[in-house]
Amino acid sequence: MRKKRHFTSFQIISLGFFIVILTGSLLLMLPVSTNGPGGASFWDSLFTATSAVCVTGLMLHDTAQYWSYFGQFVIMILIQIGGMGVVTVSIAIAMLSGRKIGLMQRSTMCEAISAHHVGGIVRMTGFILRTTIIIELTGAAAMFPVFCRDFGAVKGLWYSLFHAVSAFCNAGFDLLGVRSEFSSLTTYADNPVINITIMTLIVTGGIGFLTWDDIKTHKIHLKKYRMQSKVILTVTSLLILLPALYFYFVEFSADKWSGMSVSERILGSFFQSVTPRTAGFNTVDLTMLSEAGVFIMIILMITGGSPGSTAGGIKTTTIAVLFSSAFSVFRRKGETNCFHRRISDDTINHAATILLMYLVLFLTGGIAISCMEGIPILDCLFETASAIGTVGLTLGITTELGFASRLILIVLMFWGRVGGLTLVFAAISGKHPDFAKFPMEKITVG
Amino acid sequence: MRKKRHFTSFQIISLGFFIVILTGSLLLMLPVSTNGPGGASFWDSLFTATSAVCVTGLMLHDTAQYWSYFGQFVIMILIQIGGMGVVTVSIAIAMLSGRKIGLMQRSTMCEAISAHHVGGIVRMTGFILRTTIIIELTGAAAMFPVFCRDFGAVKGLWYSLFHAVSAFCNAGFDLLGVRSEFSSLTTYADNPVINITIMTLIVTGGIGFLTWDDIKTHKIHLKKYRMQSKVILTVTSLLILLPALYFYFVEFSADKWSGMSVSERILGSFFQSVTPRTAGFNTVDLTMLSEAGVFIMIILMITGGSPGSTAGGIKTTTIAVLFSSAFSVFRRKGETNCFHRRISDDTINHAATILLMYLVLFLTGGIAISCMEGIPILDCLFETASAIGTVGLTLGITTELGFASRLILIVLMFWGRVGGLTLVFAAISGKHPDFAKFPMEKITVG
Ligand SMILES: [K+]
Ligand SMILES: [K+]
Numbered sequence: 001m002r003k004k005r006h007f008t009s010f011q012i013i014s015l016g017f018f019i020v021i022l023t024g025s026l027l028l029m030l031p032v033s034t035n036g037p038g039g040a041s042f043w044d045s046l047f048t049a050t051s052a053v054c055v056t057g058l059m060l061h062d063t064a065q066y067w068s069y070f071g072q073f074v075i076m077i078l079i080q081i082g083g084m085g086v087v088t089v090s091i092a093i094a095m096l097s098g099r100k101i102g103l104m105q106r107s108t109m110c111e112a113i114s115a116h117h118v119g120g121i122v123r124m125t126g127f128i129l130r131t132t133i134i135i136e137l138t139g140a141a142a143m144f145p146v147f148c149r150d151f152g153a154v155k156g157l158w159y160s161l162f163h164a165v166s167a168f169c170n171a172g173f174d175l176l177g178v179r180s181e182f183s184s185l186t187t188y189a190d191n192p193v194i195n196i197t198i199m200t201l202i203v204t205g206g207i208g209f210l211t212w213d214d215i216k217t218h219k220i221h222l223k224k225y226r227m228q229s230k231v232i233l234t235v236t237s238l239l240i241l242l243p244a245l246y247f248y249f250v251e252f253s254a255d256k257w258s259g260m261s262v263s264e265r266i267l268g269s270f271f272q273s274v275t276p277r278t279a280g281f282n283t284v285d286l287t288m289l290s291e292a293g294v295f296i297m298i299i300l301m302i303t304g305g306s307p308g309s310t311a312g313g314i315k316t317t318t319i320a321v322l323f324s325s326a327f328s329v330f331r332r333k334g335e336t337n338c339f340h341r342r343i344s345d346d347t348i349n350h351a352a353t354i355l356l357m358y359l360v361l362f363l364t365g366g367i368a369i370s371c372m373e374g375i376p377i378l379d380c381l382f383e384t385a386s387a388i389g390t391v392g393l394t395l396g397i398t399t400e401l402g403f404a405s406r407l408i409l410i411v412l413m414f415w416g417r418v419g420g421l422t423l424v425f426a427a428i429s430g431k432h433p434d435f436a437k438f439p440m441e442k443i444t445v446g
Numbered sequence: 447m448r449k450k451r452h453f454t455s456f457q458i459i460s461l462g463f464f465i466v467i468l469t470g471s472l473l474l475m476l477p478v479s480t481n482g483p484g485g486a487s488f489w490d491s492l493f494t495a496t497s498a499v500c501v502t503g504l505m506l507h508d509t510a511q512y513w514s515y516f517g518q519f520v521i522m523i524l525i526q527i528g529g530m531g532v533v534t535v536s537i538a539i540a541m542l543s544g545r546k547i548g549l550m551q552r553s554t555m556c557e558a559i560s561a562h563h564v565g566g567i568v569r570m571t572g573f574i575l576r577t578t579i580i581i582e583l584t585g586a587a588a589m590f591p592v593f594c595r596d597f598g599a600v601k602g603l604w605y606s607l608f609h610a611v612s613a614f615c616n617a618g619f620d621l622l623g624v625r626s627e628f629s630s631l632t633t634y635a636d637n638p639v640i641n642i643t644i645m646t647l648i649v650t651g652g653i654g655f656l657t658w659d660d661i662k663t664h665k666i667h668l669k670k671y672r673m674q675s676k677v678i679l680t681v682t683s684l685l686i687l688l689p690a691l692y693f694y695f696v697e698f699s700a701d702k703w704s705g706m707s708v709s710e711r712i713l714g715s716f717f718q719s720v721t722p723r724t725a726g727f728n729t730v731d732l733t734m735l736s737e738a739g740v741f742i743m744i745i746l747m748i749t750g751g752s753p754g755s756t757a758g759g760i761k762t763t764t765i766a767v768l769f770s771s772a773f774s775v776f777r778r779k780g781e782t783n784c785f786h787r788r789i790s791d792d793t794i795n796h797a798a799t800i801l802l803m804y805l806v807l808f809l810t811g812g813i814a815i816s817c818m819e820g821i822p823i824l825d826c827l828f829e830t831a832s833a834i835g836t837v838g839l840t841l842g843i844t845t846e847l848g849f850a851s852r853l854i855l856i857v858l859m860f861w862g863r864v865g866g867l868t869l870v871f872a873a874i875s876g877k878h879p880d881f882a883k884f885p886m887e888k889i890t891v892g
Binding site for chain 1: 737741772774788801803812822823
């Protein structure tokens with residue numbers, strides 16, 4: 001009975017996303033949504049709506065040039081719904097999951113705990129919405145002077161708001177193609193205000209609301225944080241710092257980047273390090289990167305952000321769990337620990353499953369697109385990593401792709417956004433009763 | 447106390463490999479080992495000896511042109527020691543591992559079981575050596591007519607033997623560079639005898655001796671086989687058939703391959719499908735492959751052969767365990783099953799660790815070499831995958847690499863060969879006593 005209900009919840013969420021995407025597609029098909037005459041085709045609209053709701057940011061048309069203000073507004077709303085939808089859903093699951101554990105441990109206290117956690121969900125959802133609005137408005141205010149100077153007051157206000165929402169939700173949509181198509185933030189590469197504001201919004205949105213809850217509750221008492229928050233903060237710091245060092249000392253030291261000033265190089269290194277883990281803006285021309293740089297970006301895109309946030313990818317916690325598990329295997333320790341807390345075998349299985357799933361989908365998609373389109377494999381893998389990690393960076397091939405390839409990207413985006421939830425559901429829902437327990441048999445691996 | 451002994455066993459094995467490699471290097475440095483005047487340098491000899499003992503097959507010099515008959519003989523002996531060494535060691539571990547499980551389950555029967563399994567090891571080692579000799583001689587006999595026709599009786603005999611040993615041990619060394627440097631088996635692309643014999647030797651050597659034991663004991667009664675043997679046979683069949691279909695229908699259907707006859711195309715498809723999973727011969731010019739084809743080869747190289755064999759890579763069983771685990775997670779089944787047998791959580795952890803370890807080493811090595819040498823990343827990843835999977839295929843960059851890059855390849859080859867054994871040891875040796883059992887805490891992954 002319980003099993004059935006959980007399965008239905010997941011169906012409801014998938015269906016919810018699907019309906020939002022479909023509604024968005026229909027709105028974007030209206031002639032009023034586009035600047036040119038006629039309207040967007042269904043498939044173009046579907047691709048754009050999927051990209052927006054899944055906060056990916058892959059585009060067939062430059063947002064600012066192709067879509068009208070109405071179309072842009074629809075896209076912003078889709079981004080906000082998609083971003084917050086996943087967050088609230090996954091927070092609710094995390095809370096219910098806590099309830100489930102409490103239920104198993106202390107079945108007599110079931111009702112009380114349940115009530116407490118339903119209260120927790122309501123409280124948390126309120127906290128999420130308030131925080132989102134405050135942070136997005138603050139970000140918009142910070143960017144307003146720059147956009148106001150460049151585009152005038154009204155357009156500047158719209159630009160500030162749109163980019164704050166897009167950055168906080170890690171969507172990667174931008175309106176700066178008015179200067180040159182698909183230029184993203186390259187024209188602001190030397191502007192510290194835009195760079196730092198956008199980076200802050202991305203990181204804030206990407207570390208997840210449970211982490212924010214810890215920061216709000218425990219302030220600087222790091223020791224009191226949830227183990228998960230400690231893991232997220234540590235891994236996120238490393239995944240920002242290490243690639244930034246690579247970009248500064250290896251990538252941007254090449255002759256072709258000699259036009260960069262030192263401050264621009266520092267900003268560029270950090271920005272290109274922050275953005276692939278699912279934001280999807282860029283301040284340098286990505287096609288100018290070395291192949292090693294492109295590959296590092298692919299790895300970062302697959303890695304993604306943190307759970308319970310607007311970010312996609314296999315998540316920082318998954319990476320941490322896998323490395324901790326590997327460490328404990330090599331050390332021949334019986335259990336996997338993180339920050340003095342034990343991690344369950346189920347969690348490790350799930351982490352391995354997620355890694356495998358992402359690898360299989362990303363590689364299969366990339367190879368298929370490369371075979372069908374005759375495009376270099378590295379560009380295709382960049383594209384599929386971007387889609388499944390809901391990043392939105394591209395080496396410029398999105399617009400050239402045929403129908404089948406676009407469909408692959410749509411599926412990868414959708415799966416990258418809601419696919420992970422299946423596993424979270426698996427973690428909290430009751431397991432199937434085992435009708436036949438098989439005897440254990442040894443198998444040698446490695 | 448027991449922990450100490452196991453750790454020492456591993457040290458002994460690593461040291462054993464190291465001593466064999468070093469002795470081989472010194473022998474190859476002798477002036478008599480090379481055709482030209484002087485002798486090989488230490489680093490060239492070390493690279494070649496490591497490549498031979500780790501049955502990899504990456505070469506700095508063409509084996510037939512650079513090394514004298516004495517040098518070639520040394521290389522063949524190193525291949526045989528390396529190949530059989532790992533097999534007997536891993537069989538011994540598998541047997542001891544069985545004893546360990548028995549010991550824990552039925553401690554009173556300890557001595558009896560122990561005796562039985564030590565007997566098992568002796569019996570198995572004998573079986574391995576007999577089977578190896580019989581199969582290698584049969585293979586040599588099958589190829590002798592062809593090589594005798596082409597090179598005369600004496601040289602033909604030597605060639606038959608060398609290639610039989612190299613193929614059965616999945617080493618990938620060949621002597622056909624006499625025709626043109628590094629040409630591998632391309633000059634025999636249309637010869638069914640050579641193709642089929644080499645393929646059979648590769649597959650026979652690559653499925654592992656425990657599987658052969660099952661085949662010998664239970665003949666066609668597949669149901670009585672070990673679960674591991676069933677997994678190995680199933681995964682191996684799929685990993686030969688599916689890439690062969692890709693090569694036949696996609697890769698070799700391109701215009702540039704139009705010179706191939708149908709029989710050549712069938713042979714070539716199967717050969718290029720069999721060889722990357724650690725054999726390392728090739729019958730077509732690999733630099734002519736499409737990028738997607740190269741990438742599929744990289745995946746096959748990383749995958750590798752089966753445990754308890756001469757093959758390297760992350761192994762067919764590891765892949766099977768990971769997919770079964772993922773399947774059970776998605777189906778929300780409480781346990782992971784393969785062929786009606788349960789797989790332990792420890793095994794799944796080990797499989798995930800192996801996948802992670804191979805990915806990290808292969809990617810890090812590839813990116814480092816690409817940065818240092820300025821070679822396209824795909825070529826570098828092909829090279830590092832080839833090294834860590836002990837395959838030996840190359841897109842031709844091995845000879846161009848600098849000192850640091852060669853050192854990376856040496857480390858990857860050594861690790862690809864003996865690194866996996868650390869984990870096998872971890873699986874059977876006692877776990878560290880847990881001084882502090884930490885409380886479990888939930889962490890969300892994916
Ligand atoms: K994005
Ligand atoms: K090999």
